[in-house]
Amino acid sequence: MKVTLERAALLKSLTHAHRVVERRTTIPILSNVLLRADGKALLLKATDLDLEISESIDADTGLPGAITVPAHVLHDIVRKLPDGAQVSLESEEGGGQLQLRSGRSRFSLQALPESDFPDLAAEKFSHSFALSAGDLKRLIDKTQFAISTEETRYYLNGIYLHTTKSDDEAVLRAVATDGHRLARVQIPAPVGSAGMPGVIVPRKAVTEAQRLIEDAASAVLEVSPSKIRFTFGGAKGEGGPPQPGKLGPGAIVLTSKLIDGTFPDYARVIPSGNDKRLTVDRDEFKVAIDRVATISSERGRAVKLSLAESKLTLSVTNPDLGSAVEEIDADYDASPLEIGFNARYLLDIAEQLDSDRMLLKLADPGSPTLLQDDDGAAALYVLMPMRV
Numbered sequence: 001m002k003v004t005l006e007r008a009a010l011l012k013s014l015t016h017a018h019r020v021v022e023r024r025t026t027i028p029i030l031s032n033v034l035l036r037a038d039g040k041a042l043l044l045k046a047t048d049l050d051l052e053i054s055e056s057i058d059a060d061t062g063l064p065g066a067i068t069v070p071a072h073v074l075h076d077i078v079r080k081l082p083d084g085a086q087v088s089l090e091s092e093e094g095g096g097q098l099q100l101r102s103g104r105s106r107f108s109l110q111a112l113p114e115s116d117f118p119d120l121a122a123e124k125f126s127h128s129f130a131l132s133a134g135d136l137k138r139l140i141d142k143t144q145f146a147i148s149t150e151e152t153r154y155y156l157n158g159i160y161l162h163t164t165k166s167d168d169e170a171v172l173r174a175v176a177t178d179g180h181r182l183a184r185v186q187i188p189a190p191v192g193s194a195g196m197p198g199v200i201v202p203r204k205a206v207t208e209a210q211r212l213i214e215d216a217a218s219a220v221l222e223v224s225p226s227k228i229r230f231t232f233g234g235a236k237g238e239g240g241p242p243q244p245g246k247l248g249p250g251a252i253v254l255t256s257k258l259i260d261g262t263f264p265d266y267a268r269v270i271p272s273g274n275d276k277r278l279t280v281d282r283d284e285f286k287v288a289i290d291r292v293a294t295i296s297s298e299r300g301r302a303v304k305l306s307l308a309e310s311k312l313t314l315s316v317t318n319p320d321l322g323s324a325v326e327e328i329d330a331d332y333d334a335s336p337l338e339i340g341f342n343a344r345y346l347l348d349i350a351e352q353l354d355s356d357r358m359l360l361k362l363a364d365p366g367s368p369t370l371l372q373d374d375d376g377a378a379a380l381y382v383l384m385p386m387r388v
Contacts, residue, residue: 001065001093003037005057007078007085007102010042013055014075016252017046019208020053021071029116032068035089035098036114037061042089043247045117046071051205052120052255056247066114067091069098077107120255125222125229128244129192133233136219139174140210142185142352142379147203148178155261159206161228162198163189170194175266181345182266182382183352196223200263205256212252220244230254270382271368274361276334278307282358284328285312286350292316292324293343303343304388307362308336316343317388339365340388349381 017033025031025048034045042059045052078087081102088101091111100107140159148156160175170189175182201209209230213219216232220242223229232252233242242251293303296316306313312330317323339362350358353373361370365385372380 001035001037001067002062002088002090003035003042003059004062004086004088005042005059007081007083007087009057009059010087011075011078013044013057014071014078016053016055016212017044018071018075019211020046020048020051022048023072029068029112029118031070031072032112032117033071033074034066034068034114034117036066037089038064047118047120049118049120050202050257051208053208054247054253054255056251063090065091065093067095067098068112068114068117069109073109074100081105120227120257123224123227123229123255125224125227125244127192127196127224128220128222129190129196130218130220131190132218133213133216135187135190136209136221137213139172139185139187140206140213143174143176143183144203144206144210145348145352146176146178146181146183146381147206148176150178153179155200155259155263158200158202158259160198160200160263160266161223163193163196175263177264177266177269177382180342180384181349182269183349183379184266184270184381185379187378193221197225198263199223199225199228200259200261201228202256202259205254208254212254216242216252218242226258226260228256228258269368270380271361271363271370274363274367274370276307276337276362277332278312278360278362279331279357280312280328280360282350282353282356285358286347288314288326288328289343289346289350292326293347295321295324296343300386301343301345302340302386302388303346304338304340306336306338307332307334309333337362337365338388339369340386341369341383342386345383349383352379352381354379 036043041056043056045054085102090099098109098111171186172189173186175184212232218233220231222244231242292314295318297318304315313327315325349371355373368382368384
């Protein structure tokens with residue numbers, strides 16, 4: 001194999017690849033990135049057996065071939081090369097080393113053969129549909145914060161993606177919950193998504209997709225009962241729409257195993273009878289909570305909301321530090337109510353809302369509260385109260 005390419009292009013692709021590679025693994029080949037020179041491109045592929053990323057970049061290919069080398073080491077080397085440098089990669093057929101040259105720098109890296117590298121992507125996908133970058137970003141950004149980190153409840157360690165009906169309209173819905181809070185966001189169902197199996201996309205795949213969509217114009221999702229594949233289009237404003245699973249110019253393919261489990265019936269925890277409505281200025285609410293939470297205990301982070309006519313009082317009491325109280329204006333005309341929440345959870349949800357005013361629908365101090373921009377909003381959040 002012999003290939004020459006720009007340092008910036010190689011570094012960008014290696015940055016994507018090395019994030020997938022685990023730093024500690026008992027299987028040596030999983031520490032490596034696959035490099036395959038073919039035609040006028042260099043293919044890079046990395047996997048941890050649960051997640052796989054593939055990307056093709058323009059390159060001057062003198063001799064086709066393939067080899068695998070340590071991903072983190074290669075990334076660090078290329079990262080430290082000067083801007084604008086040209087990088088030459090060369091290996092002998094059947095050889096155990098890769099030679100890297102750039103300017104006056106020379107590196108010789110231990111390599112493993114391509115034949116040892118696993119292939120995660122061999123799968124037939126039953127459903128395929130296109131999404132704009134904005135729609136996919138919205139589904140992920142507004143739900144991923146609620147993914148559970150509790151490994152024993154593995155079926156909550158991802159985003160539940162499925163199609164359903166809402167007000168007689170077909171929608172694609174993303175849901176995440178950690179048992180204390182729930183996030184649910186939906187968009188009109190894309191063409192091709194009807195009847196897709198409900199799938200739980202793991203946290204690592206969600207995080208990587210969230211990063212990759214930043215530079216993409218659009219994406220194609222393919223779903224099967226056991227895997228999901230994202231094909232991200234070229235940089236915004238460049239090239240046409242991505243083709244499913246195809247590595248065209250600027251395209252990136254991310255394939256992930258799904259979480260094998262049953263997501264709980266989240267509809268049961270979304271309250272429908274909360275009759276007390278509180279509307280507040282979102283920014284004023286966020287700042288006030290952040291201020292009073294300064295003295296809350298790190299363990300509980302509890303803040304008490306005292307609701308009275310046209311007024312909301314936020315208070316925190318910490319036996320070790322003291323207390324804090326702040327009042328803000330609010331639209332509220334129901335009976336007085338006191339309810340406690342985790343301040344961090346309240347702030348996380350407030351950050352996800354889009355409008356200047358946020359609506360809280362409450363029932364009593366022991367029942368879940370519904371939070372959203374307004375009635376019928378595409379994004380809604382449920383928060384369990386705390387005892388204060």
